[in-house]
Amino acid sequence: MVSMKNWKALAEAYELAIPESEMDRIAVPLNGLEESFRKLAAAFPADTDSALTFDVSPEAK
Amino acid sequence: MTILDAARQLQSGEVTSAALVERTLAAIREKNPPLNAFITVLDGHARARAKALDSEIAQGKYRGPMHGVPVAVKDLFHMKGVRTTGGSKLFEDLVSTFDSAVVERLEAAGAIIIGKTNLHELAYGITSNNPHFGGVHNPHKLDCIPGGSSGGSGAAVAAGIVPMAIGTDTGGSIRIPAAFCGTVGLKPTFGRVSKFGCMPLGLSLDHMGPLTATIRDTAVTMDALAGHDPRDPNTSTRPVESYLPPDKPSLKGVRIGWPVNFYCEALDAEVRSSVENVRKTAESLGATVIAVRVPDIVALNTISRVILMSEASAVLERYLTDRSKFGADVLALLDQGRLLPATDYVNAQRARRVMQQEFGRLFDTVDCILTPASPIPAPRIGQTNVIVDGKEEDVRLASTRFVRGINALGLPALALPCGLSADGLPIGVQIVGRGFAEKFLLEVGAAFEAAIPVTPLA
Numbered sequence: 001m002v003s004m005k006n007w008k009a010l011a012e013a014y015e016l017a018i019p020e021s022e023m024d025r026i027a028v029p030l031n032g033l034e035e036s037f038r039k040l041a042a043a044f045p046a047d048t049d050s051a052l053t054f055d056v057s058p059e060a061k
Numbered sequence: 062m063t064i065l066d067a068a069r070q071l072q073s074g075e076v077t078s079a080a081l082v083e084r085t086l087a088a089i090r091e092k093n094p095p096l097n098a099f100i101t102v103l104d105g106h107a108r109a110r111a112k113a114l115d116s117e118i119a120q121g122k123y124r125g126p127m128h129g130v131p132v133a134v135k136d137l138f139h140m141k142g143v144r145t146t147g148g149s150k151l152f153e154d155l156v157s158t159f160d161s162a163v164v165e166r167l168e169a170a171g172a173i174i175i176g177k178t179n180l181h182e183l184a185y186g187i188t189s190n191n192p193h194f195g196g197v198h199n200p201h202k203l204d205c206i207p208g209g210s211s212g213g214s215g216a217a218v219a220a221g222i223v224p225m226a227i228g229t230d231t232g233g234s235i236r237i238p239a240a241f242c243g244t245v246g247l248k249p250t251f252g253r254v255s256k257f258g259c260m261p262l263g264l265s266l267d268h269m270g271p272l273t274a275t276i277r278d279t280a281v282t283m284d285a286l287a288g289h290d291p292r293d294p295n296t297s298t299r300p301v302e303s304y305l306p307p308d309k310p311s312l313k314g315v316r317i318g319w320p321v322n323f324y325c326e327a328l329d330a331e332v333r334s335s336v337e338n339v340r341k342t343a344e345s346l347g348a349t350v351i352a353v354r355v356p357d358i359v360a361l362n363t364i365s366r367v368i369l370m371s372e373a374s375a376v377l378e379r380y381l382t383d384r385s386k387f388g389a390d391v392l393a394l395l396d397q398g399r400l401l402p403a404t405d406y407v408n409a410q411r412a413r414r415v416m417q418q419e420f421g422r423l424f425d426t427v428d429c430i431l432t433p434a435s436p437i438p439a440p441r442i443g444q445t446n447v448i449v450d451g452k453e454e455d456v457r458l459a460s461t462r463f464v465r466g467i468n469a470l471g472l473p474a475l476a477l478p479c480g481l482s483a484d485g486l487p488i489g490v491q492i493v494g495r496g497f498a499e500k501f502l503l504e505v506g507a508a509f510e511a512a513i514p515v516t517p518l519a
Contacts, residue, residue, distance in 0.1 A: 010400055017384075018396050026397050033370075033397075036363045041408040044415045051413040051469075052265060055294070 004031050064224045064278040068126040071118065078111040078118070078129030078173065085131040085175050088222045095203055097195045098216040100136045101144055101177040107131060110173045117171075126281045128171030133226040135211050136177035137184055139258040140164045147260045148180040148210075150193045150386040161258025162290050163227055163269055170285035178213030178226055184262050185373060185391045186210055187237050187460045188442070192388035196442055199241060201486055205439040208241035208460065210234040214272045215242035225273045225282050231263040232369055233464030235270050236476035240434035240489025243478040245506065246272045247279050250496045251471030252297040255290035261376050263369040265410075266468040276477065276506045280304035283499060297497070304500050306507035313347035315505060318427035323358045324463060327450045329437045335480030335488040336433045342512050343431065351427055356419035361466035364416065367401060367409035368469060374398025413469050420470050424495045429505060432463050434476040434489035467493055475502045479513055
């Protein structure tokens with residue numbers, strides 16, 4: 001079981017002006033996503049690179 | 062009328078482009094009011110273009126099958142001198158100062174952009190129930206959604222107003238309306254069609270592609286759209302091939318993967334039987350259907366959601382100073398994205414690479430995989446939950462379940478109609494291929510199209 005974040009406190013810390021009524025609404029899907037993603041993020045090999053690459057070839061713009 | 066039918070008539074002189082434009086404008090006047098598929102209709106522009114293109118034909122200058130054919134683009138693509146709203150209150154008065162690559166390429170091929178189609182606000186959702194420009198209705202059943210976010214494009218093609226409308230697909234936004242409206246819809250490989258000049262949503266997930274009534278019309282549109290564009294650093298320099306399938310497409314020797322996990326679970330019974338019918342058709346046409354276990358799509362969908370929410374919030378955060386300009390559903394998603402830590406985004410991009418490798422191995426044994434495009438036919442407008450196989454599910458999550466993850470993989474995916482529900486709603490099948498295998502997918506799709514009665518247009 002993943003412990004859930006205090007989304008309201010996070011929003012306040014980030015100074016995001018999200019009304020309290022909307023915080024209640026978004027906390028449920030965020031908790032669900034957090035629970036699924038936390039397990040995934042711990043599962044892949046530690047040396048895995050990002051799917052996004054950075055191209056330094058001269059023709060890249 | 063399809064693009065290729067129109068092309069034949071234009072070339073033979075049976076019809077002029079000017080006449081096609083007038084017919085299309087009449088169709089918009091007649092059919093669009095209950096559908097609300099268009100945000101902007103470009104009558105003056107279309108008439109002027111038709112005159113010039115008819116003149117070119119008269120001089121023997123023929124650009125190809127799109128020459129003089131009226132088409133539409135989702136109102137997410139910039140077009141010089143024309144309003145581009147993105148389906149958003151933020152941009153309701155924004156007049157573009159340049160052409161997007163898609164508009165440029167369509168016009169270079171001779172197509173006439175006759176209108177810009179309605180969409181889910183900012184392309185961030187699947188209902189196309191737009192709070193600022195009104196909801197789009199499904200031509201097969203007006204109280205149902207057309208899917209989204211390219212809902213206006215799906216509705217305009219399914220209603221026979223235009224033979225092709227461009228959509229974008231960040232988590233299924235071409236394939237869902239294709240499935241719900243009964244059209245063909247192709248999400249090309251990431252990097253095959255330039256994103257330049259299209260309002261972004263998910264920077265590493267956005268794809269541009271056509272919705273059409275036939276596979277061949279998708280092919281000729283791809284002939285116009287595909288190719289490298291230095292203004293979009295993600296576009297590939299791989300050579301572009303002609304996408305038109307042969308007259309007699311064949312499935313002989315084709316290895317089709319038939320997932321025995323995930324894509325066969327929690328399915329509407331009519332969707333299940335229609336897609337089973339496609340599998341049987343594939344076998345009868347000489348394909349080898351191979352049972353496969355797909356990698357963890359639940360994980361892939363989770364990764365895709367983290368990436369999309371992070372990227373969309375990064376792109377749109379600057380506009381959140383005025384929350385009154387957003388619909389409630391889009392605002393909720395943007396708020397969620399702002400609360401995800403940067404480490405989640407980076408780890409989602411790392412997990413994405415692992416999933417790409419796992420899917421790559423799957424394609425060692427099969428040439429494509431066949432899945433339903435959606436587990437359900439089109440839900441009703443305003444419906445928030447749906448019962449699938451006895452289990453209640455959020456409409457958005459159900460509609461995106463089979464399509465979202467493919468965006469993270471960047472693979473090409475073709476949706477095409479394969480049946481009708483008892484309620485008269487279209488059912489779609491999805492074929493996913495290796496990167497840059499659009500030509501192959503279109504040949505497979507053409508074989509199915511010839512063998513399976515096509516869903517009639519609304």
